[in-house]
Amino acid sequence: MPPRPLVLWLWPVWLLVVFFSGLFAQVGPSPTPAAPDTDVSARSKALELAGAFSNDGYKIRDGYWPGEIEPNRPQFLEVNLFSGNEYWFSAAVNPPGRKIAVGVFNETGKPMDFQTYEDGQVAAAGFVPEVSGRYYLKLTLLEGEKAQFCLLYSYK
Amino acid sequence: MNWIRWHLLLATAALPAFGSRAAESAMTSGQIDQAVRVESLTIPMPGEFFAAINKIDRPNWKQLVRVGTPEATANRAQIALVLGTLVADGYIAVEAQDGQGVKNIGKEIINLAKKLNVSQSVLGRGNSINDFAENNDWNALREELEATQNEVKLDMFEQKDSNLVTLVSLGAWVRGTELASDLIERAYTPEAARLLRQPAIIEYLLEQIGSLPQGMKEDPLVAMLRATLEKCLDYVKAETPSEENVTQLRAAMASMEKAIATGL
Numbered sequence: 001m002p003p004r005p006l007v008l009w010l011w012p013v014w015l016l017v018v019f020f021s022g023l024f025a026q027v028g029p030s031p032t033p034a035a036p037d038t039d040v041s042a043r044s045k046a047l048e049l050a051g052a053f054s055n056d057g058y059k060i061r062d063g064y065w066p067g068e069i070e071p072n073r074p075q076f077l078e079v080n081l082f083s084g085n086e087y088w089f090s091a092a093v094n095p096p097g098r099k100i101a102v103g104v105f106n107e108t109g110k111p112m113d114f115q116t117y118e119d120g121q122v123a124a125a126g127f128v129p130e131v132s133g134r135y136y137l138k139l140t141l142l143e144g145e146k147a148q149f150c151l152l153y154s155y156k
Numbered sequence: 157m158n159w160i161r162w163h164l165l166l167a168t169a170a171l172p173a174f175g176s177r178a179a180e181s182a183m184t185s186g187q188i189d190q191a192v193r194v195e196s197l198t199i200p201m202p203g204e205f206f207a208a209i210n211k212i213d214r215p216n217w218k219q220l221v222r223v224g225t226p227e228a229t230a231n232r233a234q235i236a237l238v239l240g241t242l243v244a245d246g247y248i249a250v251e252a253q254d255g256q257g258v259k260n261i262g263k264e265i266i267n268l269a270k271k272l273n274v275s276q277s278v279l280g281r282g283n284s285i286n287d288f289a290e291n292n293d294w295n296a297l298r299e300e301l302e303a304t305q306n307e308v309k310l311d312m313f314e315q316k317d318s319n320l321v322t323l324v325s326l327g328a329w330v331r332g333t334e335l336a337s338d339l340i341e342r343a344y345t346p347e348a349a350r351l352l353r354q355p356a357i358i359e360y361l362l363e364q365i366g367s368l369p370q371g372m373k374e375d376p377l378v379a380m381l382r383a384t385l386e387k388c389l390d391y392v393k394a395e396t397p398s399e400e401n402v403t404q405l406r407a408a409m410a411s412m413e414k415a416i417a418t419g420l
Contacts, residue, residue, distance in 0.1 A: 076198065077193075
């Protein structure tokens with residue numbers, strides 16, 4: 001399994017931030033309301049997630065896989081991976097999609113063991129192939145309605 | 157203290173979920189058939205190949221950097237193929253951390269791109285390559301080389317020259333595989349040989365060549381590439397290609413690369 005990027009080890013700090021920001025919210029309303037989520041494209045959300053992995057030495061490929069996904073109709077992408085390399089596949093979905101997941105299968109369609117990161121509209125799969133060759137990525141819309149998605153590919 | 161408990165609960169519920177998983181059920185044959193291929197992700201870049209090689213035994217990349225100007229030709233198919241091999245050479249120079257080498261190769265890529273009438277935006281990439289090479293920003297250079305190749309391909313699509321796109325990918329793959337098979341042949345190990353297991357890429361490239369217009373398919377260079385790829389498919393099918401397979405692959409890639417460089 002690829003090691004978790006340092007940034008993602010910091011979630012306990014993030015938990016404290018959320019907790020204490022909640023405490024301060026008791027004192028008064030926030031002066032800056034959050035921007036509507038629809039302003040953020042799937043690609044930029046996926047880039048934000050992939051950026052966390054690049055802090056750990058992963059290189060983001062220039063290409064990306066955009067498309068439309070709907071419930072009960074997963075999308076599949078063929079990729080060719082090298083044994084020994086470590087990969088993260090980061091995806092994001094726009095509203096009205098609410099929750100997605102990324103899966104990894106070998107060339108015969110057998111599910112592989114991989115590391116997951118799932119946080120609602122963004123998700124990633126971390127994978128270290130033991131055999132070079134063809135693999136398939138599966139993108140599933142777990143919650144929400146038909147929406148635009150984008151998937152990015154990082155390796156090291 | 158209910159509000160404290162409430163905030164803890166809220167913070168915990170908002171946590172992203174990290175874990176390990178084997179994906180649910182196996183894919184059906186129908187799902188395998190419907191899998192899409194996006195050339196900019198489905199076909200690995202030479203840098204990805206070289207990253208895997210570095211993990212096994214870091215070669216002396218400096219000795220592998222090529223110098224010299226490609227032979228002049230008016231054959232557009234050959235220009236596209238040479239452009240692909242130069243992209244792979246760019247990655248070799250990046251691995252060697254040879255700034256001047258990267259700049260020279262970047263200049264050659266742009267010169268060839270001009271012959272294919274690409275847009276001004278691609279030509280601007282040449283300046284970026286120079287800037288990153290000046291600053292020894294090797295990671296940025298890897299990204300810039302891939303971005304340059306993708307921009308050249310995009311331009312080809314927009315100019316209804318999409319037939320040449322496959323040839324750029326093919327050129328990069330041939331040069332990358334030639335180098336990798338040469339390194340693996342010199343110090344064969346099963347682990348290293350497994351990197352060469354790429355039948356799906358060859359099948360994809362053969363399909364793309366098969367979809368070229370008849371005139372281009374009959375180009376002697378393209379016809380030779382097709383025949384060589386068909387032969388090489390057998391060398392890279394096994395989970396661990398044998399020493400003999402690696403030698404055969406290296407010889408085939410070397411003659412193909414020579415044909416691309418000099419024409420037939």
